Amino acid sequence: MYTILIVDDEKIERDGIRGLIAEMKYELHVIEAENGEKALEYLRLNPVDILLTDIKMPFMGGLELAEQASLAQPSLEIIIYSAYGEFDYARRALYTNASSYLLKPIDMDEFAGVMSGVIQKCSDKATQQLRTAEIMQGYQKGLEYEKEKWLTDLLNGINVISDAGTLPFGGGPAALMLIDFKERYFDRNYEAFEEIVQQLTAGEYEMLNLNEYQSVLIVPCPPSGGREKIRGLSERMAERIAERFYRHCCIVFSPVISDWQEISACYEQMEQTLDYKFFFEDTVVLFAGDDFAGRIPDIVSAETLIADINQFINLGEHAGASRSIELLFNHLSRNGSSSAIYVKYLCSDLVRNAFEQSGRRQKTDFQQTVERIFKSDSILDVKEVLLQALSEIEPEGGAQGESKRHLVQQVIRIVEKDFRDDLSLEAIAGRVSLNPTYLSHVFKKETGQSLIKFITLQRLERAQHLLGSTNMKIVDIAENVGYWSSSYFCLTFKKYYGISPQKYREMLDE
Template sequence: MFTILIVDDEKIERDGIRGLIANMNYELRVIEAENGEKALEYVRLNPVDILLTDIKMPFMGGLELAEQASLAQPSLEIIIYSAYGEFDYARRALYTNASSYLLKPIDIEEFAGVMSGVIQKCADKATQQRRTAEMMQGYQKGLEYEREKWLTDVLNGVQVIADDAALPFGGQPAALLLIDFKERFFDRSYEAFEQAAEQLTAGEYELLNLNEYQSVLMVPCPGSGGQKRIREMSEALADRIADRFYRHCCIVFSPMISDWQEVSACYEQMEQTLDYKFFFEDTVVLFAGDDLAGRVPEFVSTETLMADINQFINHGEYAGAAKSIELLFSHLSRNGGSSAIYVKYLCSDLVRNAFEQSARRQKADFQQTVERIFKSDSILGVKQVLLQALSEIEPDNGAPDESKRHIVQQVIRIVEKDFREDISLEVIAGRVSLNPSYLSHLFKKETGQSLIKFITQQRLEQARHLLDSTNMKIVDIAEHAGYWSSSYFCQTFKKYYGISPQKYREILDE
């Protein structure tokens, strides 16, 4: 609905024009002012589409009002009316960008013609403004998409970076925050999360959504003490997430980055650090440059850590077991309640399991390793013997590899069957009787991609198949592919395929 401001010092005149507008069924919001000064004050503070003003009024005349009002709102449609019919007034009215000039007493047919023409001009302007806004919005979205795709390629190390390419934030050093949730989050709460990030960073940030579970936030990290500030920012963000969304998350923040060339290696280090999230039940903030072995929570039991190590050993992943062994010894040292005999017994049991996985190891080798463990005079010595033994053991090339392939194929079948459901790494790990830490490691090693990325890939391939073969609405396709939000689905589809679902379907129809 358009707004018309009627300006006349005679109330009877204003009432008459208001009555004409009502009788002619024009859908206009009518505002009145009794002189030019009050009208100009209103125009400067409020949007007005049509100004209909008398010429001769106290304080400020209609022509001066028209000139000042058109400066305040250049798109304003102005109608001048007066009992003065001289040509000079009409000419001056034209100089004020007036759309029309009406004489008193107002002729009803002439008034109807002028009003219809002015309202049509307003409608044409509104249509043009809407189209321009849509074009700008589309252009902006295109730029955002290109930026997101470029950032994704940079993170994954597939984007060639010019040596002189400067970081955002005026080229000053930056840091990355990898935000990870155990449950789906960003497909429902991405915009609200971005608002929280914008408030926390005072608008200085780059945000890249990776999938329903993860996003990466880049923030400036200037000067000395930057790492401390980034940790504080990460902790503040985690607190806001807990307070606003009632969710726990893991945030891994990176060392300081001085140029784009460092981003990919830094992100890979952050992903490795993220493996420690499985030992924390609640929200945790981790630094990718820390030795995290000492940060294992006290509630993690020795039995849990032993099971984690044995799972790596059972599948011949001795390098992966080493990380969990570091956690185990940190846990044992910190708690201090374990006897030397108990620690040596635990390590002997791990060695026994490792030797059983190798067909080429002799019983004598096992006995010698156990003797070295029990002869060690410190917990550090025990750990060194254990790690050395594992590094020297070669797993049997047959069964372990076949077992790993079987597990991965089982996981793939689960995803292909149930990708529409809310399946997460933890849920799938429970179905195949593995801990999430090992399953995450195994799936990425065997397939070259994370399990979360594979789930996203399956959902999008199903969506593309439905676009190819059905006339289903896009909102229904999104739901059928396992997405809770059709808008999030469209964004993810375009990021993955480089084209929106609607455009993809239009190309198919051609």
């Protein structure tokens, strides 16, 4: 409904025009003013679509009002009405800012013609504004998509940096934060999470949502004191998330990066650091590059760590085993209750497993390594012997390679069968009896992509099939492929394919 402001110092005239509007059933919201000054005061504070004003009024005449009104609201449609003797005077106003004119006494047919024309102009402008808004919205979404793609390429090491002017924060130093949840979070809480980010960063940030579980933030950070700043920001964010959503999360923050070409390597280090989250039950903030051996909680038992080491050995991942050995010995040193003989026995058992898995059955090699372990004078010497032994034992590629391929194929079958379910890394790891950290490591090494990304692609490929082969509503397709939120599904679909699900369907129909 459009708003019309009727301005006349004669109430009877205003009542007459209001009556004509009602009689001709124009859907207009009518406002009245008794002189130009009051009308202009209203116009400066309130949106109006049509101004209908007499010429001769006290304080401020209609022509002056029309001039001031068009400055206050440039899109305003203005109708001037006047007595016959003032016609020439009124006609001159048509060459300035008035839309049309009426003569007193008002003829009903003439009034109907003028009003219909002005209302149509208002309608045309509203349509054009809507089209412009849609174009701008599409353009803005296109820019957001391009920015997300650019950030994704940046994290993945694709060289997309041309000059500092195209970089966030003018290419100045920045730091990254990787926010990770064990349960699905971002598909339902992305906007609420962004509110927290806005408040904590004062709007200075770039954010890339990776999936339902993870998002990455990039924030400007000074080289001096930057690490303390990003640590503080990470800790405050973890607190706000816990207060508002009662959720635990892991936040990994990076060193300050001055060279944006280093972001990919830094992000890779952050992903490796994220593996330590499984040793913490509650919210934890970690710095990428720290030695976490001293931070593993006492609730983690030596038996758990040994089982993890053996899993790595069984899969031929001696680098992962070495990392877990560091954790084990730190745990043993901190605990202090294990005897030297017990520690040496544990290490001998790990070496035996490594020899067996590698295919090296030489008894003398094994015995020599065990003798070195038992002759060691300190727990640190035992650790060094164990690490050296692992580095010298080459895994037998065939059997262990086949074991890893079998594991990955088992995981792929689970995802292909149950992609509609709430599949988390932890849930799948439980089904294949493997530590989530090592499942993630092996899956990415064998397939070249993370397990979470693989699940996302399975869901989107199924969505593509349904868009092309059925008439299902998009909201139903989103639910069918495992998304709780149809809007999040649409955003994810466009992020991967560059177009919305609706546009994809229309493209197939052409």
